[in-house]
Amino acid sequence: MRGAATFAAEFAPENMAYAAVVFATIARGRVTALDIAAATGAPGVVLVLTHENAPRLKPMPLFMTAGKAGGGDDLPILQDAEVHYNGQPIALVLAETLEQAEHAASLIEATYEIDEAVTTLEAGKARGTRTGIAFGQPAHVEIGKPEDELATAAHRFEATYTTPRHNHNAIEPHAVTLYWQDGELYMHDAVQAVNHVAWSVGSVFGLGEDKVHVTSPYVGGGFGSKVLWSHQILAAVAAREAGRPVRLSLSREGVYRTVGGRAQTEQRVALGADAQGRLQALQHTGTVIMSAHNALPEPFILSAQSSYATKSMLLDIQVATLDMLANTFMRAPGEAVGSFGLESAMDELAERLGIDPIELRIRNEPEKDPMKGLPFSSRQVVWCWRTAAERFGWDKRQAPGLRREGEWLVGLGCAMAGYPYQRMPGGAAGITLTADGRAQVSVAAHEMGMGTSTVHTQVAADRLALPMDAIEFRYGDNALPGVVLAGGSQQTASVGSAIIVATRELVKELLQLAGNASPLAGLSADEVGTTHGGLASLADPQRYESYASILSRAGRFELSVVGQAPMPGEGMHWSMHSHGAIFVEARVNAVTGEVRVPRLTGAYDCGRILNPKTATSQLRGGIIMGLGAALMEETQVDPRNGRIMNASLSEYHLPVHLDVPDIEVIFSDIPDPVSPMGARGIGEIGITGVSAAVANAVYNATGKRVRDLPITLDKLL
Amino acid sequence: MALTVNGAPVPVPTDPRVSLLDLLRERLDLTGTKKGCNQGACGACTVLLDGERVLSCLTLAVQADGRSVTTIEGLVEGAMHPLQQAFIEHDGFQCGYCTPGQICSAVAMVEEWRRGSPSNVTQDLADSAIELTHDELRERMSGNLCRCGAHNGIVDAIVATYVTEGAR
Numbered sequence: 001m002r003g004a005a006t007f008a009a010e011f012a013p014e015n016m017a018y019a020a021v022v023f024a025t026i027a028r029g030r031v032t033a034l035d036i037a038a039a040t041g042a043p044g045v046v047l048v049l050t051h052e053n054a055p056r057l058k059p060m061p062l063f064m065t066a067g068k069a070g071g072g073d074d075l076p077i078l079q080d081a082e083v084h085y086n087g088q089p090i091a092l093v094l095a096e097t098l099e100q101a102e103h104a105a106s107l108i109e110a111t112y113e114i115d116e117a118v119t120t121l122e123a124g125k126a127r128g129t130r131t132g133i134a135f136g137q138p139a140h141v142e143i144g145k146p147e148d149e150l151a152t153a154a155h156r157f158e159a160t161y162t163t164p165r166h167n168h169n170a171i172e173p174h175a176v177t178l179y180w181q182d183g184e185l186y187m188h189d190a191v192q193a194v195n196h197v198a199w200s201v202g203s204v205f206g207l208g209e210d211k212v213h214v215t216s217p218y219v220g221g222g223f224g225s226k227v228l229w230s231h232q233i234l235a236a237v238a239a240r241e242a243g244r245p246v247r248l249s250l251s252r253e254g255v256y257r258t259v260g261g262r263a264q265t266e267q268r269v270a271l272g273a274d275a276q277g278r279l280q281a282l283q284h285t286g287t288v289i290m291s292a293h294n295a296l297p298e299p300f301i302l303s304a305q306s307s308y309a310t311k312s313m314l315l316d317i318q319v320a321t322l323d324m325l326a327n328t329f330m331r332a333p334g335e336a337v338g339s340f341g342l343e344s345a346m347d348e349l350a351e352r353l354g355i356d357p358i359e360l361r362i363r364n365e366p367e368k369d370p371m372k373g374l375p376f377s378s379r380q381v382v383w384c385w386r387t388a389a390e391r392f393g394w395d396k397r398q399a400p401g402l403r404r405e406g407e408w409l410v411g412l413g414c415a416m417a418g419y420p421y422q423r424m425p426g427g428a429a430g431i432t433l434t435a436d437g438r439a440q441v442s443v444a445a446h447e448m449g450m451g452t453s454t455v456h457t458q459v460a461a462d463r464l465a466l467p468m469d470a471i472e473f474r475y476g477d478n479a480l481p482g483v484v485l486a487g488g489s490q491q492t493a494s495v496g497s498a499i500i501v502a503t504r505e506l507v508k509e510l511l512q513l514a515g516n517a518s519p520l521a522g523l524s525a526d527e528v529g530t531t532h533g534g535l536a537s538l539a540d541p542q543r544y545e546s547y548a549s550i551l552s553r554a555g556r557f558e559l560s561v562v563g564q565a566p567m568p569g570e571g572m573h574w575s576m577h578s579h580g581a582i583f584v585e586a587r588v589n590a591v592t593g594e595v596r597v598p599r600l601t602g603a604y605d606c607g608r609i610l611n612p613k614t615a616t617s618q619l620r621g622g623i624i625m626g627l628g629a630a631l632m633e634e635t636q637v638d639p640r641n642g643r644i645m646n647a648s649l650s651e652y653h654l655p656v657h658l659d660v661p662d663i664e665v666i667f668s669d670i671p672d673p674v675s676p677m678g679a680r681g682i683g684e685i686g687i688t689g690v691s692a693a694v695a696n697a698v699y700n701a702t703g704k705r706v707r708d709l710p711i712t713l714d715k716l717l
Numbered sequence: 718m719a720l721t722v723n724g725a726p727v728p729v730p731t732d733p734r735v736s737l738l739d740l741l742r743e744r745l746d747l748t749g750t751k752k753g754c755n756q757g758a759c760g761a762c763t764v765l766l767d768g769e770r771v772l773s774c775l776t777l778a779v780q781a782d783g784r785s786v787t788t789i790e791g792l793v794e795g796a797m798h799p800l801q802q803a804f805i806e807h808d809g810f811q812c813g814y815c816t817p818g819q820i821c822s823a824v825a826m827v828e829e830w831r832r833g834s835p836s837n838v839t840q841d842l843a844d845s846a847i848e849l850t851h852d853e854l855r856e857r858m859s860g861n862l863c864r865c866g867a868h869n870g871i872v873d874a875i876v877a878t879y880v881t882e883g884a885r
Contacts, residue, residue, distance in 0.1 A: 001801050001810070003749015003789035003817045010748035018743075098743055099734040171753040171761055171864050172814040220751070220814030221864050252754040449811030449865045617808045621866030649758035649862060656859040658838075658852065660868040686866075 005218045008190040009175035013245035016177070017046050018098040019238055020105035021231065021250070022091040023257045027117035027642030028323045030081040031090055031110050038107040039093055044100030047242045048108070049092040054078035054237060060228055061200050063295045063328075064135070067426075068209070068483060070196030070228040072260055073293040073326035077204075077230050078237070083112065085291065085325045086642040087257030089230055094238045094246060117323040119642035121264055121289050124320025129287055132297025132317035134334075139297060141305065141371060144312030149281035153272025157349045160268050160286075161341035161707045163691075165635035167261035168330050169654060170448075172220020174255055176232050179245035184211040185236055192222040192446045192486035194478040195426075200228045201236065209478070216476040219448040223625070224329035224487060226448070229259050256647035261635055263298040263327035264289045267341035271349050277360050279310035284342060287318040294326030300338030303418055303688070306577055307342065309366035323642055329487065331625055332684035335419055336691075340629075340709060343415035343692030348705065357696070358385050358394065358581075361416060369575030377574040377674045380605035381416070384581040387666055388603035389414070392583040401703040408587040408596075411701025417580035417602065417689035419489060421672070421680040426483030427494035427565030429502040431460070433510075434558045437533050437548040439464055441502075442474040443495050446486035449621075450683055451614030452495070458611060459496055459677065463503040465530040481562050489578075489681025492610065494565060497676035502563025503530070509561055510535060510547065513554040519543045570674045578680045580604035582623065582689045586697035593713030595631055595698060601664040604685065608671040608678035615682050619665045622686015628655045629687070630694035632710050720781040722747065723791025729782050737781050738762045738773035741788060749789040749817045753862070760861035763818040763825075764788050770825035789817035792824065800824060803874035811865030819861045819871055826857045827879045849880050 024031070036048045057079065060071025075084055083090070091108050095101035118124050132139040150156060178187040185207070191197050191214065198212040205212075219226055235248035250258055265288045272281035284304040288297050301315035330336070350357035362382055368375050389395075397412040404410065430442040441460040447453045453473045461468045474480060484494050508525045515521065520528060520535055520543060528535045534546035551559060570576065585599035600623055609615045632653035636645045646652045671678025691709055698716070699705050706715050718729035722745060730740055738755070741747040741764070750773055753761030757775040764773045765787040773786075792798050800820055803809070810816040830849050835842045838856040847853065854872060863871065 001804060001813065001816060001820075002797070003747070005813055006748065007751075007814065009752075010742070012746060097732065098739055099732055103734070169864050170812070170814075171759060171862060172751070172812070173753065219812060221812045223864070249752070252756065252758075449813065451811075613808050617811055617865075617867060617870065620869055621811060624866035624868060625864075648756060649754045650756065654862055654864060655866075655868075656862060657855040657868055657872065658859045660855070660866075662869055 007172060007218045007220055008177060008188045008216065009247060009249040011177040011188040013177065013179050016245040016247055017094045017096060017242060018101040019235055019246050019248040020093045020101040021089050021234065021254055022105050022108045024083045024086060024088040024090045025643065026083055026112045026114050027086045027119055029083050029112050029114040031083065032113050033111040034091060035109040036091065039104040042100065042104040042107060044096035045093060045104045046096065047094040047238060049078060049238055049241065050090065051078045051080055057233065058204050060233065061203050063227065065295065068196045068199035070193050070200040072227055072229045072328050073291065075293050077233050084293065085323055087325055087644065089234060092234050092238055094242055117642055119322060119324065119637060120639045121266060121287065121320055124289055124322045125287055129318035129320050132288065132319045134297055134299040134317065139299060139301060139317035141313060141315040143371065146281045146283050146312040146314035149312040150270055150272040150283060153280045154275045155273045155353055157345060157352055158270040159345060159348065159707055160266065161344055163265045163337040163340055163709045165261055165264045166330060166629060166633050167256060167635050167652060168223040168225035169649065169652065170221030170223060170225060173250045173252055174226065174229065174231060174259055175249035176235050177245065177247045178235055178239055180240050184213065186213045187232065189214050189216050189232060190219050190226055191216045192219060192226045192448055194444050194476060195483045196485065197228050198478040201232060204233055214478045216446060219446060222448040222486065223331045224333065225259050231258050252649060253647040256644050260294065260326040260328040262330040265298055265300050265337050267300055269341045269345035271345055273349060273353065277353050277355050277363050279308055279364050281312045282308060282310040283314040285314060285316040287320050289322045289324065290319045291324050291326045292321050294328065296328060296333060298327065298337065299334035300341065302334035303338045303342050305371045306369055306575060307416060307418060308364040309370055313371065331622065332419055332687045335688040336629065339415065339688045340691040343689055344695050344707065347696040357414060358389055361385065372575055374573065374575040377576045378607065378670060378672045379579065380668045380670055381579045383668055384579055384603040384605055388581040388583050388601055391664065391666060392601040394583065397700065400700050407590050409590055409701040411586050411697045411699065413586065413693045413697025413700055414581060414583045415689035415692035415696060417582050417685050419578050419681065419685035419688055421576035421578065421675060422488040422490040423493040423497065423568040424485060424488065424490055425567055427498040428482035428562060429495065429498035430481045430560065430562045431502045431506050432558050432560040433506065433547050433551065435548055435551040435556065437546065438470045439466055440472045440474060441499060442480040443484060443498060444478050444480040444482045445475045445484040445491055445495050447475060448486060450618055451611060452491060454614055455492060455611050456495055456499065460499055463499060463530065466533050489683040492679060492681065493676055496679065498563055498565040500676060501565055502561055505561040505563045507535060509559055510550050513556065513559065514545060514550045517553065518545050518550065520545050574674050576672065576675065576680065578604065578606040578685045580685055580689065582693045584693040584697040586694055586701050588698055588701045588716055593716035595711055595713065597627060597694060598661050600661060603666040605668040605670060606682045606685065607675055607680040609667045609669045610677065610679055615667065616665045618682045619686040620663045622684060623663055623690055624655050624660055626687040626690025627694065629709060630691035630711055634710055718782045720783065721785040723788060730778050733777065733779050735778045736774055737776040737778050737786065740778040741773060747788050747790055751814050751817055753815065760822060761815050761818040763822040763861065765821055765825055768825065768828065770822050789821055800874065800878045803878045807870045807873040807877060809870035809874040810867050815861060815863045822858060822861045823875045830857065
């Protein structure tokens, strides 16, 4: 706001050197010669690091291969001459100034031996696919007899939907400022997983995670991308070799070369319905691209697992292995693009059946989780549909292609949004109460703009019955309690449940300290509550003593506790999801094919809303990213050499101010009975359903069905 | 050779490759101005040069010789600029990284509008009093990208600060 927040690339240790990275320009092969003479001799150059002089390192532990593994890939970093993808780092230059480093990097000449590479989905399929392993399980689900049911269903619909690669494009490029001291590494990093980064970097260098200190107080957007990639390792190696602090701030192009995005998908959706539109078969199968060195086959089948009641189900993800930078998690991995296929297909089926698309979905509302068979903890899908439809004016929708205003064809569309509730193990929170009646709440959690610090200041103030300005929320540092990933829309539940436990611990300790002279004497922790900056008997609120009074009588300046969140058992017994219904007005220019979206309305059931202002912003942010995916976003790769062609913010188009309408977000605010605080995650659901709703609205406007994202004007002419 | 940054004289760096952005961030420790793309596509580095908004990544420091630069840190002395206050009120930011650029850009954008400079969506170029409509405001701010999706809040903050009616 005032420019005073310090991001990772803005810490300035004494005697710091600047790093610049050189990226391979072939998709597959090896470096046969690397001419670094000019770079080494260039003014200001401190060090040139290549595979020929880099120390031996272990690869990064790949995400999800161990509890705190946080590597985007597990390729060797400057360990040999092999090139695995176009953009792989092949050299690093360290210099006194940024200008000197960038210039010297430009002087390095690489010669390659080029192998044949697989760079497209088609080529990858031709080579043969394998079943994806998503979250430790084969991505294949078969319930009932999906082929028979489809063949014999009264109504059948089948189509293929495709989505391109996407990049996160946080406006802050990935950056780290770091230094070594007495064999320990100190990193100011831009990450959404401080503990994962510390443990994983430690593993690369053979250090315990207690020797790696990671702070990340401000993160300029993450969306899944800000974990451990090769640049942090390169910077740490350079700093150790040069014996001085290093800053490595990736260029925008460098982010595209170093940090993976969302994978391309090709999805087949086949629906079989009876005469009333009830699903007899739901099939969502297809192929995604993936590198041989990462952990995530884009799980586009997730939406289909819990959206609709169906007599039979077939879900399957095949992986085509390409020579490419590791793809990774990006906001709502799976649902963001999977909902495009499924929710487009539901719209298409509704039209075949002559049923309103909302009505079709409500007819297929499941009573229990259709795959797991578990009861839903709370499911307000019908409320979402009815509420948003009324606010949006769904009753004004006409048959496709009928509404025209001047040059503009106008259409309305809708889709279901959904994202599961998650809470990962490892949540913990520290509370330190001081004799002046203030509390410091500490969690190794992250603030990337979601409102984490505000919401948890609020949660802690509420639990401790202290004013918000008496709470200091500390986060973004792996020295603090807890292993809390800012991912999977789970951070708030993880931190919140830990704060609840820590508060309980604190109450117990306070009662012990209070002793017999206190009005609280003899009461157990279950018999008191927090109120007005102290504790009071629940049965007799007159029996009250303030925290400050308890501490000062005990002669204590402060009292500290750490609470460990219980293991997340709620997900074992309940199917827990947030849901929503998103409505879109699309205007398509009859002359140019240009698409504009002047109106978006969504109603969401995300449990209790802890902070309506920041929650609304989270939803809008997701919706806008969905709008980008619908209309413009596409990472383009040159099939000849596997190189990302639009590695810049001028050629990878994001929604800008003029593309973004006022977005109305409505919350049910119905607490989830089994989640801590009654809340479910809100960070990712916003992006889901949006691209289908846009495609459905474009169809309603024009009568043209676009099944290939993004919906650019060439597909409508 | 010297320029003025937030009222203080600053020598022009001897290395002519130094951009105004890198001068601010790496040599003057004025890190409120952000680097998002370093190629003029995102607007995060927007500062005021003699009161006009410029992309400091595409401006060499030597080009600012003899001129006056205002960054987010120098927008006001002491208290908050009303627009900064409005950004907080209207939740016009999430991660905060594009925010300094959005604010500097909006401050100069309003001056451009007030003196009648047309934009790409202005219907009548000869119009002496252009209305800051929904599209006019958004078009004029479209050079400042936001990936968190704070667009609604940003526009609301600008409208609340500068426009009583007309942009909604």
